Amino acid sequence: MSAVLALTQQLIRIPSITPEDKGCLDIIAARLKKLGFTIEFFPCQKANNLWARRGTTGPVFCFAGHTDVVATGPLEQWQSPPFEPTIRDGYLYGRGAADMKSGVAAFIIAIENFLQVHPNHHGSIALLITSAEEGPSELGTPVVIKALEARGEKINYCIVGEPSSQNQLGDTIKNGRRGSMHGKLTVHGKQGHIAYPHLATNPIHAASKAIAELIALEWDKGNEYFQPTQLQFYEIQAGTGAGNVIPGVLTCGFNFRFSPEVSAPQLQQRVQAVLTAQQLKYDISWELSGMPFLTKVGKLVNACQDVIEAQLGIKTTLSTSGGTSDGRFIAPTGAEVVELGVSNATIHQINECVALTELEQLVKLYDGILIKMCV
Numbered sequence: 001m002s003a004v005l006a007l008t009q010q011l012i013r014i015p016s017i018t019p020e021d022k023g024c025l026d027i028i029a030a031r032l033k034k035l036g037f038t039i040e041f042f043p044c045q046k047a048n049n050l051w052a053r054r055g056t057t058g059p060v061f062c063f064a065g066h067t068d069v070v071a072t073g074p075l076e077q078w079q080s081p082p083f084e085p086t087i088r089d090g091y092l093y094g095r096g097a098a099d100m101k102s103g104v105a106a107f108i109i110a111i112e113n114f115l116q117v118h119p120n121h122h123g124s125i126a127l128l129i130t131s132a133e134e135g136p137s138e139l140g141t142p143v144v145i146k147a148l149e150a151r152g153e154k155i156n157y158c159i160v161g162e163p164s165s166q167n168q169l170g171d172t173i174k175n176g177r178r179g180s181m182h183g184k185l186t187v188h189g190k191q192g193h194i195a196y197p198h199l200a201t202n203p204i205h206a207a208s209k210a211i212a213e214l215i216a217l218e219w220d221k222g223n224e225y226f227q228p229t230q231l232q233f234y235e236i237q238a239g240t241g242a243g244n245v246i247p248g249v250l251t252c253g254f255n256f257r258f259s260p261e262v263s264a265p266q267l268q269q270r271v272q273a274v275l276t277a278q279q280l281k282y283d284i285s286w287e288l289s290g291m292p293f294l295t296k297v298g299k300l301v302n303a304c305q306d307v308i309e310a311q312l313g314i315k316t317t318l319s320t321s322g323g324t325s326d327g328r329f330i331a332p333t334g335a336e337v338v339e340l341g342v343s344n345a346t347i348h349q350i351n352e353c354v355a356l357t358e359l360e361q362l363v364k365l366y367d368g369i370l371i372k373m374c375v
Contacts, residue, residue, distance in 0.1 A: 003112070004363050005092065005356065007105040009085040011067065012094035018068035018135030019047040024101075025067060025129060028052075031108055032127065035115055042147060047132035047139035051148070054115075055124030059156035061373045062126040062335075063107040063366070064141070064326055066133035069096040070348050077350045091353040098354045099347040103161025104129060106359065110366035114374075121374040126155065133326050137289070141326040145333060155335040157300045157373060159366070160327045163344035164319075169358040170308040170365065174339035175301055176294035176320035177328055178226060178257040181264050181286060183271065188281040191240070191248035203250035204238050210278040211236075211252070214271060219262055225294055226259035226320050229267070260292045290324045293331035300336040300373070307368035312361065340365070 007027075016022045025048055029039045032052045042049040047068075053060070072082040072095050080086035082095040092102075107127060115121070132140030148154070166172045187207040192200025211233065219229035231254060238250040256267055268286055275282050295301060301318070308316045327337040342362055346352045 002360060004105050004109040004359055007108060008092065008097070008102045008354075008359060009094075011101040011105060012085040012096050013083055015083045016067050016069055016096070016131060017071055019045070019132040019139055021048040021067050021131035024104075025050045025131065028067075028104065028108060028127070028129060031112070035112065037127075042143050044132070044139040044143045047130065047136070049131070049140055049144050050127065050129040051144050053124055053126040055121070057123055058154070059123045060126050060154060061123060061370070062128055062155045062158040063111075063161060064128045064158050064330060065100050065104045065107065065161040066130050066140070066326070067101065067104060068131040068134045069099070069101070070134050073350055079351055082352075087356070090356055092356060092359065093351055093353045095352055097352050098163045098342050098344065099352070100161050100163060100341060102354045102359050102362070103163070103341045106362040106366055107161060110363045110370060113363065113367050114370045118371070118375055121370075123374060125370070125374060128155075128330075130326065137326065141329045145329050149333065155330060155333060158327070158330050158335045158337045159300075159304075159369065160325055160330075160337060160339040161341045162325050162339045163341040163347050164339045165341065165343045165358075167343070168314070169342055169361050170312045170314055170316050170340070172317045172319050173301075173304055173308075174320065174322065174325070174327070175296075175318045175337075176225060177290065177292065177322070177324055178229075178259060178320060179264065179292040180289045180324045181256045181258065181267065182289065183254050183256075184285045185252050185254070185275075186283045187250045188283075189246070189248050189250070192246045194244045194246050197246060200246040202246050203248065206278070206280055207250050207252070210275050210280060213274050213278070217270070217274075219256075219267065219270070220259055221261065222259045223261055226261070226292065229256060229258040229262055231256055258292065260294070264288050264291075290328035291332070292320075293328055293337065294320065295331065295336045295338060298336055300338050303369050303372040304338055304340055307365055307372060311364055311368060
């Protein structure tokens with residue numbers, strides 16, 4: 001059994017459902033300590049975070065990732081138990097196989113391989129691993145970043161091992177992400193009998209026109225790196241459970257994935273202008289979970305593209321699509337940030353899996369990038 005497969009299986013066996021690590025970081029820290037890394041833990045409530053660094057000079061090249069996983073869903077729908085790593089038809093199955101215990105294992109094995117040949121590398125190599133990426137992210141990477149900034153310690157280059165690839169390893173890397181902002185809207189009406197609507201105010205009817213108008217709006221046109229800003233409503237609730245009652249309140253949740261062409265305050269103002277114009281009685285709250293960021297083509301992007309083409313024979317696509325990642329907490333410090341990992345076709349799904357070939361290839365990609373960045 002290969003070293004990366006063995007370590008990935010070891011990590012999958014640990015049911016580290018977010019935000020609990022359940023000992024994954026101890027396994028990682030023990031291996032890194034043998035390689036000369038300085039180990040620091042930053043626990044925060046139920047979460048735990050690891051900062052490991054080898055070297056005292058700059059630049060700092062960092063691998064970032066997470067050990068936590070999402071819940072399994074119905075166990076009876078899994079072909080094999082989600083925390084019993086199982087190999088079938090060239091794939092390793094288990095919760096976290098793709099997102100992203102395989103990436104974390106590949107970090108470790110690539111570093112071990114690299115240091116055997118280059119023990120006196122240039123600058124510093126670091127790892128930032130959290131158990132709070134899938135859930136309460138404020139307990140995770142931001143805790144470490146805040147501690148590093150307080151003592152003037154900077155990450156210069158960072159690879160986030162999220163599953164970025166689409167159809168095959170290396171075909172897509174993320175060099176940025178859109179911003180994400182949630183809104184919670186409450187529209188107030190007046191409850192009444194459904195047969196006497198003139199004595200009530202139906203918040204469903206009142207809100208529907210505003211929601212339709214918001215859905216139809218063009219927020220921006222995006223740019224050469226980012227798709228246009230998108231609004232999606234994901235939850236609407238109203239009603240008392242009785243078929244003859246007009247409800248008094250409607251609540252709904254929505255999300256913006258936004259480009260740098262518009263700011264969060266601008267989006268908030270435009271939404272509230274529509275609600276006010278429709279003469280709604282409403283309350284609204286906002287949660288900004290990440291600002292857009294972009295790493296332009298430079299040393300890190302070039303290194304990733306060159307290694308992928310040399311080893312896999314493909315030209316990678318740069319993308320800023322998809323959800324958020326912890327790169328949104330690292331990029332604002334001034335670091336160049338790229339996401340590069342295995343295929344994402346099964347992440348968060350029943351029967352999550354990773355191809356064994358991709359697992360082995362990912363170690364070689366990371367090793368090759370270390371050579372370009374740290375030798």
